[in-house]
Amino acid sequence: MLGGVGGCQGGPTRFPARCTIAEVCLSYILNTPDDQQTMLRQIGVASLQDLFASIPASVRLQRPLDVPASMSELELTQHMLALTARNQSADQAVCFLGGGCYDHFIPAVVDAIAGRSEYYTAYTPYQAEASQGSLQAFYEFQTLICQLTGLDVANASLYEGGSAVAEAVLMAMTVTGRQGKVVVAESVHPDYRRILGTYLANLDPRIETLPTPQGFLDPDDLQRAVDDETCCVVVQHPNFFGGLEEVEALAKATHARGALFVVSFDPLSLGLLKRPGEYGADIAVAEGQSLGNPLAYGGPYLGLLACREQFVRKMPGRLVGQTVDRRGTRCWVLTLQTREQHIRREKATSNICTNQGLFALRATVYLAALGPQGLKETADLCLRKAHYAAQQLTALPGVRLKFKRPFFKEFTLQVEGAVPDRLQALLRRGYHAGLALGRWYPTLADCVSVAVTEKRTRTEIDGLVAAWKNA
Amino acid sequence: MDKNQSTQLLFELSHPGRRTHRLPACDVPLGDASTLLPADTLTSSPPPLPEVGEIDLVRHYVNLSTRNMAIDTNFYPLGSCTMKYNPKRHERLAALSGMASMHPLQSDASTQGVLELLWHMQNFLGEIAGLEAVSLQPAAGAQGELTALLVAAAYFKDRQETQRTRVLIPDSAHGTNPASAALAGFDAVTIKSNSRGLVDLEDLRAKLDERTAVFMITNPNTLGLFDDQIPTIAEMVHRHGALIYLDGANMNAILGITRPGDFGADMMHYNVHKTFTGPHGAGGPGSGPIAVRQMLAPYLPTPLVVKTANGFTLDYDRPKSIGRVHSFYGNVGILVRGYCYIRTLGPEGLRQVSEIAVLNANYILSKIKHAYEVPHGERCMHEFVASARTLRRERRISAMDIGKRLLDYGYHAPTVYFPLVVAEALMIEPTETESKETLDAFADTLLRIREEDATYLQQAPHTLPLSRPDEVKAAKEPILRWKP
Numbered sequence: 001m002l003g004g005v006g007g008c009q010g011g012p013t014r015f016p017a018r019c020t021i022a023e024v025c026l027s028y029i030l031n032t033p034d035d036q037q038t039m040l041r042q043i044g045v046a047s048l049q050d051l052f053a054s055i056p057a058s059v060r061l062q063r064p065l066d067v068p069a070s071m072s073e074l075e076l077t078q079h080m081l082a083l084t085a086r087n088q089s090a091d092q093a094v095c096f097l098g099g100g101c102y103d104h105f106i107p108a109v110v111d112a113i114a115g116r117s118e119y120y121t122a123y124t125p126y127q128a129e130a131s132q133g134s135l136q137a138f139y140e141f142q143t144l145i146c147q148l149t150g151l152d153v154a155n156a157s158l159y160e161g162g163s164a165v166a167e168a169v170l171m172a173m174t175v176t177g178r179q180g181k182v183v184v185a186e187s188v189h190p191d192y193r194r195i196l197g198t199y200l201a202n203l204d205p206r207i208e209t210l211p212t213p214q215g216f217l218d219p220d221d222l223q224r225a226v227d228d229e230t231c232c233v234v235v236q237h238p239n240f241f242g243g244l245e246e247v248e249a250l251a252k253a254t255h256a257r258g259a260l261f262v263v264s265f266d267p268l269s270l271g272l273l274k275r276p277g278e279y280g281a282d283i284a285v286a287e288g289q290s291l292g293n294p295l296a297y298g299g300p301y302l303g304l305l306a307c308r309e310q311f312v313r314k315m316p317g318r319l320v321g322q323t324v325d326r327r328g329t330r331c332w333v334l335t336l337q338t339r340e341q342h343i344r345r346e347k348a349t350s351n352i353c354t355n356q357g358l359f360a361l362r363a364t365v366y367l368a369a370l371g372p373q374g375l376k377e378t379a380d381l382c383l384r385k386a387h388y389a390a391q392q393l394t395a396l397p398g399v400r401l402k403f404k405r406p407f408f409k410e411f412t413l414q415v416e417g418a419v420p421d422r423l424q425a426l427l428r429r430g431y432h433a434g435l436a437l438g439r440w441y442p443t444l445a446d447c448v449s450v451a452v453t454e455k456r457t458r459t460e461i462d463g464l465v466a467a468w469k470n471a
Numbered sequence: 472m473d474k475n476q477s478t479q480l481l482f483e484l485s486h487p488g489r490r491t492h493r494l495p496a497c498d499v500p501l502g503d504a505s506t507l508l509p510a511d512t513l514t515s516s517p518p519p520l521p522e523v524g525e526i527d528l529v530r531h532y533v534n535l536s537t538r539n540m541a542i543d544t545n546f547y548p549l550g551s552c553t554m555k556y557n558p559k560r561h562e563r564l565a566a567l568s569g570m571a572s573m574h575p576l577q578s579d580a581s582t583q584g585v586l587e588l589l590w591h592m593q594n595f596l597g598e599i600a601g602l603e604a605v606s607l608q609p610a611a612g613a614q615g616e617l618t619a620l621l622v623a624a625a626y627f628k629d630r631q632e633t634q635r636t637r638v639l640i641p642d643s644a645h646g647t648n649p650a651s652a653a654l655a656g657f658d659a660v661t662i663k664s665n666s667r668g669l670v671d672l673e674d675l676r677a678k679l680d681e682r683t684a685v686f687m688i689t690n691p692n693t694l695g696l697f698d699d700q701i702p703t704i705a706e707m708v709h710r711h712g713a714l715i716y717l718d719g720a721n722m723n724a725i726l727g728i729t730r731p732g733d734f735g736a737d738m739m740h741y742n743v744h745k746t747f748t749g750p751h752g753a754g755g756p757g758s759g760p761i762a763v764r765q766m767l768a769p770y771l772p773t774p775l776v777v778k779t780a781n782g783f784t785l786d787y788d789r790p791k792s793i794g795r796v797h798s799f800y801g802n803v804g805i806l807v808r809g810y811c812y813i814r815t816l817g818p819e820g821l822r823q824v825s826e827i828a829v830l831n832a833n834y835i836l837s838k839i840k841h842a843y844e845v846p847h848g849e850r851c852m853h854e855f856v857a858s859a860r861t862l863r864r865e866r867r868i869s870a871m872d873i874g875k876r877l878l879d880y881g882y883h884a885p886t887v888y889f890p891l892v893v894a895e896a897l898m899i900e901p902t903e904t905e906s907k908e909t910l911d912a913f914a915d916t917l918l919r920i921r922e923e924d925a926t927y928l929q930q931a932p933h934t935l936p937l938s939r940p941d942e943v944k945a946a947k948e949p950i951l952r953w954k955p
Contacts, residue, residue: 026820028556029827030906036827039834039907048826051833051850052728054697059734065727066598070817073560079814084569086584091572099576100798107492109529117543118536121557123751126549127874127884128942129935133477133539134753137532140481143952148518153951156754159610162798170654191798198772198794199617202624202656244512272504274514287798294566297585298575298799299610300756312949318754323945325937326930330478335945341613341650342889346659351613351650358752365532368481368523369491376517377494380504387507388499406508427581435576439787458498 027070088427090295094460095432096389098410098451099240100161100189101289101301104268104378105455106366110292113365120358124318128333129325134357135332138320141364145306148270148367149284150277152309156318156355157302157363161287162192164303165234165264166199167316167350168283171307172232172260174314174349179204180229185217186210187239188264190440196234205231215241215403215412219249226253232260232283238269240440242386242410242449243403251280267291267304269408271379276306283307292366293359302356302363313339316350381454382409385461389452392465399468402447410451412437412444419448425471431464477534478936482953484531485521491528538936539753540883546909548835550854550886550898551645551693553723553745555828558815561748561808570807575799579784586783589800590776592810597762599722599821600739601732604768606775607760607801612720613647614796615740615759616687618772620655621793622738622763623685623714625770629791635684635713641670643693643890645718657684664892668694668847670704679711689718690734691725693890693898695832695851705735714738714767722746723902724829724853727822731762738763743802747809758805772796827903828853831910835901838914842921846893854900856893857885863895866925870895873920875939876931880916 031039036048045051052060071079095103114120118133125131125138138156145154158164169182182205184193197207210221217235226233233254237245247263254261260282268290276284288302289295307315313336321335341348370378386409393399398416415422419436426433438445452461504513523531540547547554565571573585593605609615620638627635638652641662649659660678663671670688679686686708691697698704708715717731717739723746731739743749743758751757763771773792774785785800816824829852836845836855843857862868874884874897886898901910920928932938 026823027815028558028904029823030904031827031830035907036830039830043830043833043837045833048830051826051829052697054699054850054852055725055729056699056702056734058702059729061601061727061730061733064818065821067595067813067818067821070820071814073815076560076811076814077564080564080567080570080811083584083588084567086587087569087573088577088581089568089570089572090574090577091568093581095574097574097576101575103572103574109491109525112529113532113536115562116533116536117557117750118539118541120562120750120752121542122539122753123547123549123552123554124754126886127540127878128940129875129932129937130540130545130878130883131538131753132937133535133537136477136480136535136538138753139951139953143480143482144520146952147520150518159614159756160798163610163614163796189798191795194795195798198621198796199654201621201793203654244508248511270514271517272508272514273512275518278514294571294804295574296565296571297573297582297803298801299797300758300802300804301798302756312951319949319951321945322950323941325941326939327937329937331937331940333940333942333945335942335949335951338946340646342646344650345646346649346653348646348650348653351617351647351654352611353613353645353647354611354755354757356752356756357754358750359756361532361753364481365528367520368528369525370520371490371492371522372517372520373522374490374492374494375520381494381497383504383507384497384501385499388501391501406512408508424578424580427578432574432577432581454494461499 090432093427093430093432094464096434096450096452096464097432098449099435100287101295102451102453103295103455104290104453106292106294107369109369110362110365114358114362119361124354125334128331132331135320137361137364139322139332141360142320144364144367145304148267149306150275151284151306153312154306155315156320157360158305158317158352159356160299160301160303161264162195164285164305165192166196168262168285168305169196169232169234170350171283171314171316172262173205175311176231176260178229178231181206181208182232182234183208183210183225183230184234185212187212187215187217187241188234188236189240192264215243215405216245217250219246219253222250223253226257226259228257230257230259232262234262236264238266238408238410241403241412242407243405244407247279255280266408268379268382271375272383288359288363291363293362300356300359302359314349315339317352318355378454382452385456386411386452389450389461392461393468396469409453410449413448413450414446415448419446422471426467429467429471431467433464477531477538480953481523481531482521484523484527487522489522489524491523491525545881545883546905546913547883548885548899548901549883550900551720553900553902555748555902556904557748557750561811564811565804565807583782586776588807588810590778590783592806593776595813596741596760599726600762601730602762603765604771605760605762606771607806608772608797609740609759609761610797610802611755611757612740612742612759613651615761616647616651617654618796619716619738619740619761620651620657620685622767622770624655625793626767627684634682637682638684639678639686641688643892644687644689645693645720648687648718668696669698669700672700672703675704676707679707683711683713685714685716687716687718689720691721691852694847694856695854696847697852701734720745721853724825726825727818728825738767743805743809747812749805749808756802756805758802760801824903831901831903831905835899835910835914839917842918854898856890857897857899858893859895859897868925868928870897872928872931873897876920876928877916878932879934882913882916
C-alpha cells in the first residue's frame, strides 16, 4: 500500500466524511497538503468536497471503488513479470501464425525514434507551430504509402486493417452514390468481413459474399455478381488463405459496371508484387502492423488507406498538407478538415477523429530503414522461406496444400487427424505452428494456415517439420 | 544549433545506394521470385522508397522530434484531451516480451497472463462505471460511441422497437457524437443548452418521444460543468423507454466520486488514453472500451474475456452480438498501460486523481476570471471554458491569438473554438499531475498576454521556427505528398 500517512487511509467507513484535503502524494500528484490549502483559499472554498457541490448527493459513491490497493513501481513490475510468465509469446515458441498480423523483425532504429517522448507524449497536431515534428513525419508517411501502393493520395492512418476495410466501403458508397450492395470475396479475412457487416448493419447496402471454394475469387463469378447498384468490390491480395487473387481481371470486371475496386493488401508483399495502383485498385487498404509494429496481442496497430486523387475530399481520417507560414517558410498542417466530424458533425465522411500517430511514425521509420532494396529482400525472404516450409511440410504423409494457388508468405494445408489436437501438441514442443481454419470456415475444419516471415530460419522450419512428424 | 536536417524532407535526404536495414542471406535452397510466382503477378521494380543511411535517418527524426511540444517537454493544458503525465514504468512494462510479442491468435493455453489482465480490466472498468458488462474492443472513443450505438440499435431491434430512429445530442457535445449516430443509422437531433450551459430540460422534454432511441450526454460536459439535473434527465429519458449514453471523455473529473451507472447512464465509453494515461502518440493510438448495463450485454462485440473452471478464455458464442469493430481484441497495448495505472493508484489514488484535477482547474480559473470571461460559472470540474469574445470585439484579439502567443511562453495552447456554444472559446484542462508552481506561472502568463499589444498577438508566435501557417492555401491547393 502506498502512502500510509495522515489520517485518510481507509476502509468503507471513511467515505464520504473524508479529509478536507487529500493525503500526501499518492502517485503522480505533486501538490502537497500545504499547496492544496493555499489553492483552496485562493479559490475561496474550505475543502476539496466543496468543489464537487454540483454533483447531487443522491448519485455520489458512498464507498471506495472496489479495485485492488495501490502498488509501488517495484511491486507492479513484479506483478507484471508474474503475469507475463504465464504467457508463451512469439519470442518463446517459434511463431508460424498469421491471419492478419505477423512476426516480422523490427530494426532498433524504429524503437529508438518512437521512444522519443517528444513524439509519444504529444497529441493531435492542432497547433502546427508546436507540432512540426509529427506533422512532417505524417506527411512523409502519406508519401511513403503512396510510393508503396502506387496510388495518388494516402491519409495519416486509420485504426487497423479490419475497420479500414469498412471505412473504404463507406467511402466508396459516398464516391459512387450507390447504396445497393457491396460485393465481397469469401477469401477476405473473415473478421474483416464481420467488421464490415457490423458497420453496415443499419445502413442501406447489403453485403453479397461470393464463395471462393478454390481459394480465390473467380473473375467470372464476380462479373455475374456486379451490377449497376454495386458501390464496390472488396478483395484481399494475397488473400486470407495466403493465395494471390487475379486482381487485374477482377478490377476489369468491377470497373465494367462502374463500381470501385477495393483491395486489402499486405504491405511487405509489395517488395515483389504489383502495386495496387498498377492493377487498377481505386482504394487500397491494409493492416500496417507488419511495418515495424509489435504483435501486442492484436493492437494497437494502424490501418493504411490510399486512393485515387479524385476521391480525396471523400476520404476518412486525418490528412496532412504542405503549405507556407506567414514568412514563407515551408511547413505542414492538418488539412481538408471540412471533411471531418468536428466541423461537419453528422455529415462528416467518417466519425474518426484521430489517426494512429505513433504507429504511423513507426511505419515511416521502418519503410525508410528498409528502402526499396530492403523491402524487396524482406519480401523475397518471406516468399522463399514460406515455399520451403510448404515444400517440406507437404512431403510429410497426410499433409497437402489445400489450394493450387500461387502464394506469398502464408499457405493453407489440409491435414489428416484432429487439427486442434495437433496444434496443441506442437505448442508443447515449442511451436505456434499455425491457425486452425475451422473457426472461420466450418468446411475447412481439416485445414491449417501457416505463415513464414523473414525471421524464420531454416533450422526453425526444419524443427517444425520434425515436430509435426512426431506430433 | 543548426537543425537543417529536420527542415529537409526524408525524400530530399535520399541518396541512391544507401540503406539502413540489411537482411541476412537466404538460408533455404530455393530460387527467387521469378521461379516461385507467375511473372504477371510481379512488379518490375520495387516501390521508389527513399534510400537513407542509418545516422541520417536517426538525425532526421531526432531533430524533427525537437520541433514538437509534448507533455514531457511543456505544460499542455489542451482541454478535453486530459494531457496528464504518462508514467515511464508503463512503457517498460508494456514492452515486456510476454505482452508486446503476443500474437493475437495464439491458443488460450499460451495466453493466460494477458487474458487475466484483460479480464481484470473489464471488471475494473465496469466497477468504475457502475455498469455490469464491458467490451474492450473499440480502438478509440469515437469507435466506442459507434459500438455502443450499434448495441442500442440491436437491443431495440430485438425488442421490436424499430420506430426508435433518433438520437438526441446536446449542442455542446463533441462532433464525434452526431457523426457516430449517423453511421449507426440514426438521425441526430440537437438539444439546446440553457443559460447555465447545461441541458435545456424544456427542449429535451419537447424532443423526447417514442422515436427516441438514445440521449447522448457528456457529463461533466464540455464546458467543464457537472449537469446537476442528471437524476431528472435520467428519469425523463427512461420514462420514454430510451437509453442514456455517457460520453466518457471527462471521466477524469469523477473517478470514485460518482459513477455513470449510478447517475442513470445505460452505456458509456472510456478514453483509456486520457483518463488512464495512455500516451497520446501525436494523435493515437487511443483505446475506447464501452461499459453497458446487463440488459445490453448480449449485444456487445465478440469476443469477451471470460473466466472458467479451466482458466481464462475468449467467448465467441454470443448469438445476439453486433459482431466486431476490431480485427482482434482492441488496443491491448494501451489497455496494459491503463491496467498498470489503475493498479498503481488503487481506490484512493483514483479518487485523488479527480480531486486534484478539479482543484487544479478551479485554481487556474480563480486566478484568471477577473481578466478573462468565463461565461459559465464560478466553479468548474476538471476543465473550464474561457472566452475571448470581449477581447475580440474591443481589441480584435482572438482565442487563436492567445493560444499562439502561449506557445512563445512555452505552453501548449488550450483547445480553441470548442465547444461551439461559446464564442472564442479557450478550453483549459490542467490535469492533476501539474504542480502549483506550473499553474501559477501559466495563470500569470495568461494575465500578461492580455496586456500585450494586439498587433503583436495577432502575429504570434514570434519565437518558434514557424508562425501562422497558411491553412487556407493548404486546403485550396492540397499538397498531400512529396513528389520528385
